[in-house]
Amino acid sequence: MNTTWIVLGVIALAVVFVISQYNRLIRLNVSVDEAFSQIEVQLKRRSDLIPNLVETVKGYAAHEKEAFEKVVAARAQATSATGVHDVAVADGALTQALRGLLAVAEAYPDLKASANFLQLQDELATTENKVAFSRQFYNDSVRSLNQTVKTFPGNFFAGLAKVGDREFYEVEDPQDRKAPKVQF
Amino acid sequence: MSEVNFRAQQAANKRKTFMLLALFGALMWLVVYAALTYMGSSTAGIVPIAVGLSLISVWGSYYASDKLVLTMTGARQIQESDNPRLYALIQEVCIASGLPMPKVAIVEDSAPNAFATGRNPEHALIAFTTGILDAMDKDELQGVIAHEMAHVANRDTLVSAVAATTAGAIAIFSDFLMRMMWFGGGRRDNREGGNNPIALVLSLVVLILAPIAAMLLKAAISRRREALADATAVQFTRNPSGLRKALEVLQADSTVVTHASNAVAHLYIESPLDSSSVSKLFATHPPLSERIAILRSMESGA
Numbered sequence: 417m418n419t420t421w422i423v424l425g426v427i428a429l430a431v432v433f434v435i436s437q438y439n440r441l442i443r444l445n446v447s448v449d450e451a452f453s454q455i456e457v458q459l460k461r462r463s464d465l466i467p468n469l470v471e472t473v474k475g476y477a478a479h480e481k482e483a484f485e486k487v488v489a490a491r492a493q494a495t496s497a498t499g500v501h502d503v504a505v506a507d508g509a510l511t512q513a514l515r516g517l518l519a520v521a522e523a524y525p526d527l528k529a530s531a532n533f534l535q536l537q538d539e540l541a542t543t544e545n546k547v548a549f550s551r552q553f554y555n556d557s558v559r560s561l562n563q564t565v566k567t568f569p570g571n572f573f574a575g576l577a578k579v580g581d582r583e584f585y586e587v588e589d590p591q592d593r594k595a596p597k598v599q600f
Numbered sequence: 601m602s603e604v605n606f607r608a609q610q611a612a613n614k615r616k617t618f619m620l621l622a623l624f625g626a627l628m629w630l631v632v633y634a635a636l637t638y639m640g641s642s643t644a645g646i647v648p649i650a651v652g653l654s655l656i657s658v659w660g661s662y663y664a665s666d667k668l669v670l671t672m673t674g675a676r677q678i679q680e681s682d683n684p685r686l687y688a689l690i691q692e693v694c695i696a697s698g699l700p701m702p703k704v705a706i707v708e709d710s711a712p713n714a715f716a717t718g719r720n721p722e723h724a725l726i727a728f729t730t731g732i733l734d735a736m737d738k739d740e741l742q743g744v745i746a747h748e749m750a751h752v753a754n755r756d757t758l759v760s761a762v763a764a765t766t767a768g769a770i771a772i773f774s775d776f777l778m779r780m781m782w783f784g785g786g787r788r789d790n791r792e793g794g795n796n797p798i799a800l801v802l803s804l805v806v807l808i809l810a811p812i813a814a815m816l817l818k819a820a821i822s823r824r825r826e827a828l829a830d831a832t833a834v835q836f837t838r839n840p841s842g843l844r845k846a847l848e849v850l851q852a853d854s855t856v857v858t859h860a861s862n863a864v865a866h867l868y869i870e871s872p873l874d875s876s877s878v879s880k881l882f883a884t885h886p887p888l889s890e891r892i893a894i895l896r897s898m899e900s901g902a
Contacts, residue, residue: 451698545692549693550695
């Protein structure tokens with residue numbers, strides 16, 4: 417009689433353990449999805465700011481065609497991108513193009529002083545921060561998922577839960593990648 | 601210095617919190633054991649009463665912490681339109697931490713300080729004094745916000761409620777025993793320790809010192825949670841220098857929050873009380889200089 421209870425107890429504990437591991441993996445996987453959609457939300461917000469920004473800059477610096485076209489093209493690319501890798505690439509390109517546009521704006525004191533431009537620049541800065549933080553949170557979520565999937569006991573249940581490791585969000589940013597030149 | 605990164609700091613502080621909570625449990629057990637030795641088995645009935653009383657008194661303030669603290673500190677809740685810049689900074693930290701947007705409140709006080717409360721992330725409230733909003737630049741303020749949101753993420757209201765319940769139960773229990781000794785003189789007939797005088801003296805010492813030990817443990821847990829919140833804040837912003845500069849601003853400032861009392865001291869980012877009058881062991885926060893040094897080493901280590 418006593419041993420039956422012990423066996424039942426052990427089985428119950430094992431069941432609870434399996435369920436909790438399974439749920440943990442599912443939860444981590446869902447949080448990666450949520451983190452990715454947060455990136456998309458913030459990228460969308462940034463995209464929405466762009467037409468206004470372009471119009472404002474055009475008012476003062478209409479002949480800087482190249483900078484505008486780059487931004488507009490990158491924006492179009494970014495809105496149509498799907499999948500972690502493509503979104504990240506388009507995101508990096510748009511960030512670059514925006515940086516170019518703002519650099520152009522530097523040469524026009526009237527533009528820099530206009531209230532509209534200042535407000536847009538402010539909004540853009542906050543949105544850029546939000547994009548950066550959402551990328552960071554996504555990568556943190558992927559990091560903890562991948563760690564769980566690859567280590568014991570998570571690796572045991574990954575197949576059961578149909579959860580695998582996920583792709584990091586890596587933005588190609590030539591400015592970050594530039595290795596410092598060392599000269600002797 | 602490579603070991604000083606926020607993940608190592610977080611792990612160390614979590615481990616220490618766990619050890620301190622385990623010590624708390626051991627203390628509770630020791631007190632009950634001492635009581636049984638000194639007063640006899642009749643005292644066993646007091647234990648659930650003491651725990652129950654403590655639980656009731658702490659649970660109410662834990663559950664309604666977001667509303668209660670508003671009245672205790674004189675904080676006034678604000679909306680996004682009242683301070684869009686502050687809201688933008690908080691939204692950034694929320695995105696970085698994956699936490700829902702907390703309620704935001706302002707305390708009219710020129711002393712720079714901030715605190716977080718609420719029973720869970722969905723009921724979180726973070727408050728800032730007008731002094732801290734004036735004194736800090738964007739990066740510093742973001743560091744402070746991240747520290748407060750770190751308290752929310754680490755559920756420090758719950759941790760401090762557990763510590764307060766245990767400390768309260770021990771205080772109530774020893775208070776009961778002291779009264780019993782006064783009036784009943786101890787029930788010498790059913791002592792379990794028999795006539796061993798050493799056991800009796802030791803038990804008495806434990807009973808007398810237990811409430812103080814409980815307070816020390818509670819303060820030690822609070823200090824660990826502060827250090828943990830600093831490390832978690834760095835996880836959110838990846839910018840140790842922001843919080844470090846913010847703490848330096850606090851260090852340079854000597855004003856003391858007028859509404860603060862011992863009851864809410866543990867909530868603030870910096871101890872709101874005059875630190876010279878409080879011994880380091882009873883302090884709810886690690887010394888600012890120590891926190892600054894750890895953040896500085898994270899800057900160079902990361």
